[in-house]
Amino acid sequence: xxxxxxxxxxxxxxxxxxxxxxxxxxxxxxxxxxxxxxxxxxxxxxxxxxxxxxxxxxxxxxxxxxxxxxxxxxxxxxxxxxxxxxxxxxxxxxxxxxxxxxxxxxxxxxxxxxxxxxxxxxxxxxxxxxxxxxxxxxxxxxxxxxxxxxxxxxxxxxxxxxxxxxxxxxxxxxxxxxxxxxxxxxxxxxxxxxxxxxxxxxxxxxxxxxx
Amino acid sequence: xxxxxxxxxxxxxxxxxxxxxxxxxxxxxxxxxxxxxxxxxxxxxxxxxxxxxxxxxxxxxxxxxxxxxxxxxxxxxxxxxxxxxxxxxxxxxxxxxxxxxxxxxxxxxxxxxxxxxxxxxxxxxxxxxxxxxxxxxxxxxxxxxxxxxxxxxxxxxxxxxxxxxxxxxxxxxxxxxxxxxxxxxxxxxxxxxxxxxxxxxxxxxxxxxxx
DNA sequence: GAGTAAGTATGCAGGGGCTGCACTTATAGC
DNA sequence: GCTATAAGTGCAGCCCCTGCATACTTACTC
Numbered sequence: 001x002x003x004x005x006x007x008x009x010x011x012x013x014x015x016x017x018x019x020x021x022x023x024x025x026x027x028x029x030x031x032x033x034x035x036x037x038x039x040x041x042x043x044x045x046x047x048x049x050x051x052x053x054x055x056x057x058x059x060x061x062x063x064x065x066x067x068x069x070x071x072x073x074x075x076x077x078x079x080x081x082x083x084x085x086x087x088x089x090x091x092x093x094x095x096x097x098x099x100x101x102x103x104x105x106x107x108x109x110x111x112x113x114x115x116x117x118x119x120x121x122x123x124x125x126x127x128x129x130x131x132x133x134x135x136x137x138x139x140x141x142x143x144x145x146x147x148x149x150x151x152x153x154x155x156x157x158x159x160x161x162x163x164x165x166x167x168x169x170x171x172x173x174x175x176x177x178x179x180x181x182x183x184x185x186x187x188x189x190x191x192x193x194x195x196x197x198x199x200x201x202x203x204x205x206x207x208x209x210x211x
Numbered sequence: 212x213x214x215x216x217x218x219x220x221x222x223x224x225x226x227x228x229x230x231x232x233x234x235x236x237x238x239x240x241x242x243x244x245x246x247x248x249x250x251x252x253x254x255x256x257x258x259x260x261x262x263x264x265x266x267x268x269x270x271x272x273x274x275x276x277x278x279x280x281x282x283x284x285x286x287x288x289x290x291x292x293x294x295x296x297x298x299x300x301x302x303x304x305x306x307x308x309x310x311x312x313x314x315x316x317x318x319x320x321x322x323x324x325x326x327x328x329x330x331x332x333x334x335x336x337x338x339x340x341x342x343x344x345x346x347x348x349x350x351x352x353x354x355x356x357x358x359x360x361x362x363x364x365x366x367x368x369x370x371x372x373x374x375x376x377x378x379x380x381x382x383x384x385x386x387x388x389x390x391x392x393x394x395x396x397x398x399x400x401x402x403x404x405x406x407x408x409x410x411x412x413x414x415x416x417x418x419x420x421x422x
Numbered sequence: 423g424a425g426t427a428a429g430t431a432t433g434c435a436g437g438g439g440c441t442g443c444a445c446t447t448a449t450a451g452c
Numbered sequence: 453g454c455t456a457t458a459a460g461t462g463c464a465g466c467c468c469c470t471g472c473a474t475a476c477t478t479a480c481t482c
Contacts, residue, residue, distance in 0.1 A: 012479075017477090058470080129344040133341065157411075161380050169368050173368065204415040225450075265439095
């Protein structure tokens with residue numbers, strides 16, 4: 001450890017290089033996937049363009065698909081945190097709404113990648129399926145939080161139903177309107193749609209609230 | 212075409228052999244998967260025990276996973292038919308209930324395979340995920356039928372939400388109680404659970420019915 | 423600044439899923 | 453029987469992914 005570093009320790013050269021390599025791989029993979037299709041792009045090609053060995057790619061990502069979906073765990077962790085830290089009166093749905101609102105700030109780089117990702121996934125059946133499967137983590141998270149809201153026991157299926165409906169609603173919004181990615185519409189519009197969904201869900205939740 | 216056949220043409224030797232081979236492959240694959248795990252069982256081993264060439268297996272099934280989930284399309288088709296043919300007053304939920312009730316007759320062979328399948332899928336993360344992904348077809352089917360019930364337009368997300376909740380509910384019942392496979396409990400018990408779910412869903416549906 | 427420890431990149435060999443193609447074998451209809 | 457058609461097979465090969473041994477880099481210590 002060097003002395004004189006500020007509150008944030010700037011990571012060493014090694015760490016920075018690693019981060020850079022990782023980002024390069026992602027960037028190039030997304031570009032190639034978008035350009036010529038996911039299945040049609042091989043690990044070897046990505047490695048070639050990224051100027052690393054194919055073996056190295058697997059040191060960074062457990063699988064080809066994980067290059068594409070690498071952000072999921074991080075986003076999920078953020079959501080988990082928001083749910084954990086929500087104030088006393090706030091429901092899980094409230095927390096989710098805030099989370100989404102907070103995620104709509106279009107960080108240019110992130111947004112660009114996200115748009116690419118969407119296009120790539122849209123163009124491949126398997127990816128669509130697996131992409132949805134990855135939402136299972138979010139669903140689980142929401143189900144747990146909703147269970148708390150509903151004072152539901154562990155065997156109660158209501159939280160899962162609500163969480164599933166929720167995920168389905170957002171999937172529907174995303175999948176079914178590929179012509180209108182969220183960055184093209186304004187955040188306000190996006191929030192309006194989301195509030196719509198929330199309204200429905202709250203209605204459904206009320207109907208299920210018999211505790 | 213031979214003359215003198217009854218209403219049902221008994222398929223020729225070729226067709227019967229084919230069917231037999233197909234069933235043998237499924238049977239042996241399920242046994243091996245259950246015995247030593249899905250990932251640990253190779254196509255070569257299945258082929259070996261089934262006394263066919265590995266290449267032949269791929270003539271019958273597009274992928275290893277499809278050996279396991281081979282019934283899904285057929286069941287889905289049956290559900291689609293039930294939904295199509297439901298009488299005027301019956302809702303999609305009613306039709307689904309009937310469909311499930313009709314499916315609970317424990318055909319010994321079918322039930323045995325189904326139990327095996329459940330165990331196999333339960334023991335493998337990827338299979339659980341993909342198994343659920345295969346439910347997307349059912350979800351879609353139900354969503355379409357529910358959309359009719361709700362007089363919902365094409366962009367309406369309510370039907371999807373309900374369908375997703377529905378599928379989630381049944382998944383929850385199946386996944387979360389691996390100790391109690393459906394054949395062990397009586398059909399009456401199973402139907403009681405299902406009616407429970409149906410009650411919730413009808414409640415949720417009512418809340419969404421603002422047409 | 424040389425030397426060592428730890429971390430990273432790479433090459434190689436190989437397993438396993440899956441496919442296209444050519445070829446043999448078995449059934450069907452004449 | 454004899455031929456058209458379909459099923460089964462063997463082979464070569466692509467691709468994802470893994471374990472392992474090895475070269476290379478950065479980091480730390482003296």
